[in-house]
Amino acid sequence: MKTYDCIVLGFGGVGSAALRYAALHGWNVLGIDRFGPAHDKGSSHGRTRVFRKAYFEHPDYVPILMESAELWDELNQRYRTKPSIKQLMHQTGVLAIGLPDSKVVQGVLQSSKQFDLPHEKFTAADIKQRLPIFNLRDDHVGVFEPESGYLLVEQCVTAMVSQALKHGAEIQSDTVAQRWNVSASGLVTVHTDRGEFQAERLIIAAGAWTRDLLPFLQDDLTVLRKQQHWYQLDRVDQKQVNDFPVFLFDQPDGHLYYGVPETDYLGMKVCRHSGGQEVPNPTTIDRSLDSDELAAVESFMDQRLIFGRKRLVHHSICMYTATTDGHFLVDRVPDHDNVVFAAGLSGHGFKMAPSIGKRLVGMLAGDRRPEFEFLRLRAP
Ligand SMILES: Cc1cc2nc3c(=O)[nH]c(=O)nc-3n(C[C@H](O)[C@H](O)[C@H](O)COP(=O)(O)OP(=O)(O)OC[C@H]3O[C@@H](n4cnc5c(N)ncnc54)[C@H](O)[C@@H]3O)c2cc1C
Incomplete structure (x- = not known):
């Protein structure tokens, strides 16, 4: 069985960004999704998503929002190769x-x-x-x-997936991950309805289905x-x-x-x-x-x-x-240094998807980013 450097579980808003940054990092990466790119069954559809920087939810998000604005702009420049492709962000x-x-x-x-x-x-x-x-x-x-x-939401996801593919990512659509485990040597196996996939690292960005894959978040x-x-x-x-x-x-x-x-x-x-x-x-x-x-x-x-x-x-x-507090959860899975996740975007996270995706890859690659500290798992 092929061993990937990284598997991204769910390539909706956050996962498509993680897929892109994992591919840009040079990793041999596989994205798995129960639907396909830019579908209308999760949380990243409906034509538009509001983008704001002056964040009423908490000022700590502002540095992440500033970075996200730059990352959307950079993606727009790479993806929008002809005028017939609409801009991702509309100011x-x-x-x-x-x-x-x-x-x-x-x-x-x-x-x-x-x-x-x-x-x-x-x-x-x-x-x-x-x-x-x-x-x-x-x-x-x-x-x-x-x-x-505002951002054109489906087009943003399409842009991130297509740029990830351009940089060598593979995707496996219409595939439901049922569970995952980590072996004693640290290798991750994802068990799906289309067989098993192995990787050195795992990113979980499963949106509304997160509780199925990370049961420890059930009550959160x-x-x-x-x-x-x-x-x-x-x-x-x-x-x-x-x-x-x-x-x-x-x-x-x-x-x-x-x-x-x-x-x-x-x-x-x-x-x-x-x-x-x-x-x-x-x-x-x-x-x-x-x-x-x-x-x-x-x-x-x-x-x-x-x-x-x-x-x-x-x-x-x-x-x-x-x-419970309306703030995202972006962290490592306890006891598994090579498994990270983003969850609980609480109805306001799409605008920060590129930063969160980049952060998830960065956590696995050993980068330290203090601006995400406030979004780590909260103490019980
Ligand atoms: C109506 C509405 C309006 C919103 N408005 C805004 C806004 O204006 N601005 C803003 O910033 N945010 C907004 N949000 C929030 C934002 O859109 C979401 O927080 C964000 O898109 C969630 O991204 P995600 O990657 O967590 O989830 P998703 O995009 O849903 O991605 C999760 C993916 O995981 C896949 N998946 C799940 N389980 C499995 C499995 N077992 N196996 C394989 N694949 C799996 C799913 O198919 C899906 O593609 C809004 C949300 C909604 C619903």
């Missing part, structure tokens, strides 16, 4: 709206200040004048981050069902829909909504970031339209956006894998 700016003391507004301001990130503060009147689509309370405020925007991860919706809006000035920033809207009831401008005929994407029903088994998740989540999003739209009539054109079901 529309991101506008965070809420009450002055809201978690999002306060968090964006704190990260912007701490890292001197370009941003502009807006009153409700400023926002209404520039973006009349918003229906705001007089005490709403906004923070605009001009250097952020919760898989949540999330719904993405796309709307065509009537009687909205075209400029407002097309030439529009990404927005985050922190509602006083504690729910956070976001919107992404039109990328194609499906129209504007509007979703709720908070909430979500627990998913016992990601493989058998119900992908039909959930009327409660839809009603919450439409009630937000009716309250906070101004338009004539809205038409739901498309919906898609995705999964968040949430940790």
Whole structure:
């Protein structure tokens, strides 16, 4: 049996990045996925992912975000060899709206200040004048981050996988890893429904299925069902829909909504970031339209956006894998120095996929990166 230098289990958002950096490192690497590159059954689909640097979740992510912006740019340059290939990142700016003391507004301001990130503060009147689509309370405020925007998610995964292949990686799609083990000599064997594969090292990036492969994380991860919706809006000035920033809207009831401008005929994407029903088994998740989540999003739209009539054109079901504190887990598997993993990206990790993938490879190659320390396994 061939022995690879490294196997990457799952080549979705993070795994495709790890696959690429493992190949760039010169390793003979195999990616294994239960589906294929850029599928719609996990957590990395739905046309767009928001990219922000002024991170309300925690300022410690900012150095990782700065690196990720550079890595996306570098990938874009290598992948986009002709103008017909769309850019991976679209810098529309991101506008965070809420009450002055809201978690999002306060968090964006704190990260912007701490890292001197370009941003502009807006009153409700400023926002209404520039973006009349918003229906705001007089005490709403906004923070605009001009250097952020959105990524084309499936295209990013495709780009990372194709660049990995270009540098010699192999992939094995439609293959389910059932378990893995490490021999006394340190060799890893991955047992799949298509046979066994061996490697010196293993990277696990299995998203919503992580608990099957890393049972010690069973109590630390919760898989949540999330719904993405796309709307065509009537009687909205075209400029407002097309030439529009990404927005985050922190509602006083504690729910956070976001919107992404039109990328194609499906129209504007509007979703709720908070909430979500627990998913016992990601493989058998119900992908039909959930009327409660839809009603919450439409009630937000009716309250906070101004338009004539809205038409739901498309919906898609995705999964968040949430940790108890909302921060990722990026670490070594206890007792196995040659097995590393990233898990629990908690609905906000795609934007950092290249950095996380690079970090996973770096951990196996012996690099030390202090900026990832806060994402290690937490003490029980
Ligand atoms: C609706 C929604 C909106 C989001 N919005 C944003 C956003 O705006 N910005 C942002 O940064 N992040 C966002 N996120 C979060 C982000 O998209 C995810 O955190 C990230 O894409 C997860 O990547 P992953 O590699 O962990 O999982 P995935 O991309 O799902 O990859 C896991 C892969 O492992 C494979 N796999 C699993 N088990 C096995 C097995 N046993 N054998 C073989 N293969 C296996 C799966 O098939 C899959 O391809 C959002 C997520 C969702 C669901």
